[in-house]
Amino acid sequence: MASLIAILDLKGKPLIQRSYKDDVPSSYIERFLPLVLDIEEEGQQVTPCFSSQGINYMHIRHSNLYILALSKRNSNAAEIIIFLHRLAQVLMEYFKELEEESIRDNFVIIYELMDEMMDFGFPQTTESKILQEYITQESHKLEIQARPPMAVTNAVSWRTEGIRYRKNEVFLDVVESVNLLVNSNGNVVRSEILGAVKMKCYLSGMPELRLGLNDKVMFESTGRTARGKAIEMEDVKFHQCVRLSRFENDRTISFIPPDGEFELMSYRLSTPVKPLIWVEAAVESHKGSRVEYMVKCKAQFKRRSSANNVEIYVPVPDDADSPKFRASTGSVQYAPDKSAFVWKIKQLGGGREYLMRAHFGLPSVKSEQDMEKRAPISVKFEIPYFTVSGIQVRYLKIVEKSGYQALPWVRYITQNGDDYSLRTALEKGSTPIVQQM
């Protein structure tokens, strides 16, 4: 429950604000940034929620903006923080980018959205697809007044009735993102697969869909045996269209989909993953003159697959200069803003192994702060037609009362998650950090 929501620039100046309850005067918005600075000055951490003089400040960062909610009560912090993210997301979907300028240019519609998305501090409709049906940039051009779409209050709040397509089609994308952390001695310390089933739905009417996966728990509970491999998803999250109680009962994924693009479900597996792309670097640094890198990269997946758009980020000292590169494949660029060089390989075939060398100059005068930054090597990649977990869409049944036939298209892809990192850049001659055990 928020009393007031405001979007601020980095200097703490409110760009737009909306008060939902009277108990917190808007003058408190201006106190936010000074408080943040005070906390920083005291050497403390600025956490997303803090309280000062009976007012609770809850905020998120979005590029160069603060989105802030104020409250006097013991509010639901999780709800408000997530709502702020949702607000940012809706504004992004409306204006493509959310920044100072797009806010100034669209203040009228932002006021409208803030009015519709929250009432008296309680979040209301936050689905941008539904909002777009009755709050549009072009509303005044319409001859007829907008009406609240049925969906706002419907039991099926995510889909309007009367949708028609000439060709009924569904596209399913199964995307798995791999997060992993490799220690300096080459062990995988942590790994997880974050999977998502994304849908593009072009179906008429109010179709009932049922999705079948090779879900181990489902096979076990129904006593059937799987043909081939079954996977064990550790945690599954569904779009609100999926009937949760049915899933809880018999693991059936049944739903009436929203129209267009949406994420149907996400899942997580923490089964150990072998690094799909292995990278290690030997570093030879001569303090005060130069530093050399030898980087090895290996594609550790089946030969018939291949990884596209591989980018390997190897960290270098902040003050490195005059780069020289030599690579057995792909191209290398220096990215001083990231204090790293990037080795880009358009296509990396399974089982292949490549080398590259880099040479940098170092300034002869060392700065006072001689603390070496030990950022890990990070990798970006995409492997099409492949999932690490082995998840499979067994069927997608589509039933609509008009009885049309619809075609489901399924595509699989595996990519890096936001944290695919290897701490394998080692000084030459130094032994890897041996575990003390």
Next chain:
Amino acid sequence: MSIRAPRKGENYELSVDLNSEYRDKRKDAIKRVIASMTVGKDVSGLFPDVLKNMQTDDLEQKKLVYLYLMNYAKTQPELVILAVNTFVKDSEDPNPLVRALAIRTMGCLRAEKIIDYLCDPLQRALRDDNPYVRKTAALCVAKLYDLKPELVIENGFLDQLRDMISDSNPMVVANTVAALTDIHISATSNQPSDSTSDPAVFSITSAILNKLLIALNECSEWGRVAILNALARYDATDDKESEHICERVVPQFQHVNGSVVLAAMKVIMIHIRHVRRDDLVKQLIRKMAPPLVTLLSSPPEVQWVALRNINLLLQKRSDLLSNEMRVFFCKYNDPLYVKIEKLDIMVRLASDSNVDALLSELKEYSSEVDVDFVRKSIKAIGQTAILIESAAERCVNVLLELINTRVSYVVQEAVVVMKDIFRKYPSTYEGVIPTLCANLEELDEPEAKTSLIWIIGEYADKIDNADELLGIFVDSFIEESYQVQLQTLTAVVKLFLKKPDSSQGVVQRVIAIHHDVRDRAYIYWRLLSTDPGAAKAVVLAHRPPISIPRTTVSPALLEELLGEISSLASVYHKPAETFVGHGRVGADSVQRKGSEISDAQKALQTVVAGQQAENLLDFGDDSAQDGQPSGLAATQILPSTPAAANFLSGTSANPLDDLVSIFGGMETMDTGAGSLSTALSPTVTSLSSPFEGFGGSSAPPSQPAQNAQPQEDLLGLF
């Protein structure tokens, strides 16, 4: 006509345009007015002009005018009345969007004059056949209650809301529940504190319970949060019903919205208390783990809220995530506030089986760039050593490696941590001492210095050149901060008692300026000169080893916070009364919650759990270890043990530490107790209430009347 601003300037132009005969021009002018309002310019003077544009078919224009009204109604209360007609008319508009907009805005105007006109339209709106209007009207009742509660009661809106819980539309049910809950909260916090009657605005019966459970599966994500919050307030009649609620709520763990997941956790944590079937409890706890882990893939702010709540959940159910430590490993790009919470949880989850992975990870963090994070990681290594005895040696080895990096702040933090390891495992890692002493020159922080001095004093008999080492600190004695002075003083006395022959010179060189330091010097001197045996028993008394508590809040508070999972209270780990300004009422509501401890003690526990009181707690721990609760333990601070993170910081830096050790000695021997307590009284009284319990173990501190005389004696001795 009211007095107008001069016929020039921006506002004048706007007012002309607002009265223009062209629609487009007027609308454009309204937009400019709103733009000015947005950047903080005062456009309240245009009120009458804007108001004229309220009657329009253009929905966007209407919204803009309404927005303007919401902002300035309070400053122009007598003009708002002019808007009433349009509002009432709009509330009967054929378009439900307009009807709802009128109701919603009227509730937000917060002007006395308009309130009386709100009741009739609201009455109609609550019965509207469009659910969109009904859901808006439901919240409007809460708005009205906020302004004029008597109007809500007179008009029977409350009963109407209660009926609406059975509405066919789940969104309406959700908003009704939200409104009733809101009114309930205001009603309970506004009523005079002496009245005992519960206003029972929204008491949830089992009939309502069933309706809520049905609506839960059908409504939008935010509606689910509202309904789950209401379910958390329900008192189950028996364990069967608790089980039923848990089983119905568990599917919500699969919801994609994290606040739904956390709200469901809250309901489960509350109702699981009454579940008697062990298998169900186990099953519920098992189902909680995966969604909690998934929350860690959310944006950092959400992660942080989740981590704070996970921290609480682990204090209640330490087995909850026992196999999941690795998911809390810090990512290189995590914001610092996330990393710090993760560290705390990682240490909580440490066990024999995963300690190796934990240590190698902590060691990795200790070489990162951010100083704060590095220090916290080193502290975490120390905590691990204290928690898991079998891993202590490995921890010490890692610390030694870190000391060898010779990075100043790493060395200093490691020294501080080593001191605590010595306190936990006395005389186990003496082999480390030379390495520590070799870095003596590097130390420039008082805390690190006091730690090293403490170690030297404690092991003076094992260190050949202890007198030399302490001599270095004695040389710079006057420049040192006073906690270093105190520690040096104590260490020198320890040295003297252990090696009287070689160190007499050092003792006599300690000159004290600070009053606390000087008083302590006198005490020691007197002790040493009257009865060296007694001095030995006091200064070198056996100290029970320290331990790290598994909880940071008292059991009663923990239960309260678990009932408020996902709220700010659970994020701050503080009871709501400490940051929500309810005054006396707040304290009352604590009692109503039936917690067994009194307010004063609760407040005390909060303070204790906070940052400042590490030392008090140290003592609490010590006596707990002893198994004989002393005066302090009897005040119930004991259960509220300190945050693991607080615990290691600055323990020895405070004179209390040594006070405590003296008192510890006194319990066993009576020699000189009288004079001691006299001399100590200034310090003791300054700490006031928390220490009142001391009366039990020693004579109540009297004013230091004889102070003057001993002072002369002592001076003579010098």
